[in-house]
Amino acid sequence: MNAEKRRQTILEEISKPNALISASLLAKNLSVSRQVIVGDIAILRALGHEIIATTRGYMIPNFSESGKYVGKLACNHSPPDTINELYAIVDSGATVLDIIVEHELYGEITGNLNLASRSDVDNFIKKVESQEVKLLSELTGGIHLHTIATRNKNHFDEIQKSLKEKGFAI
Numbered sequence: 001m002n003a004e005k006r007r008q009t010i011l012e013e014i015s016k017p018n019a020l021i022s023a024s025l026l027a028k029n030l031s032v033s034r035q036v037i038v039g040d041i042a043i044l045r046a047l048g049h050e051i052i053a054t055t056r057g058y059m060i061p062n063f064s065e066s067g068k069y070v071g072k073l074a075c076n077h078s079p080p081d082t083i084n085e086l087y088a089i090v091d092s093g094a095t096v097l098d099i100i101v102e103h104e105l106y107g108e109i110t111g112n113l114n115l116a117s118r119s120d121v122d123n124f125i126k127k128v129e130s131q132e133v134k135l136l137s138e139l140t141g142g143i144h145l146h147t148i149a150t151r152n153k154n155h156f157d158e159i160q161k162s163l164k165e166k167g168f169a170i
Helices: 003-015 023-030 034-046 079-091 118-131 136-140 153-165
Strands: 052-054 057-059 069-076 095-103 107-115 143-150
Touching (some): 003 023, 079 136, 143 153
Antiparallel strands (some): 052 057
């Protein structure tokens, strides 16, 4: 299979609803190395495809096609409150797409999350704890943004109000 056909196949696979496909699985299915897949993803992004990489795999977000509202929340809290903040968002039926921080040296840094359930949040928190890594929000004293996908603008506004009441949103 040539590179163009392989990249088209990658796009088709990661565009499927609820798709989260790892580079390793794509590599196995396409009989190439994982590094070839990583390179293909970089080329596809350079061509303008919005591809999200999560700890569980690649996906192409299709929230606008599904009628969902996507907005950004400004938050500020300590690291121990992260799990409660994320639970509050996913328990309301929204998906936490990413976290964004403004770093003094590097500028804007985005970490893809794609958390839609308590199970997703639990797995994320377990990885943070087991790998003993710092959360991006720790780089900015707790101040960060989340991009979330909600049912509609009213749903987004309700979540924002709830997070403010809980002391998580700015």
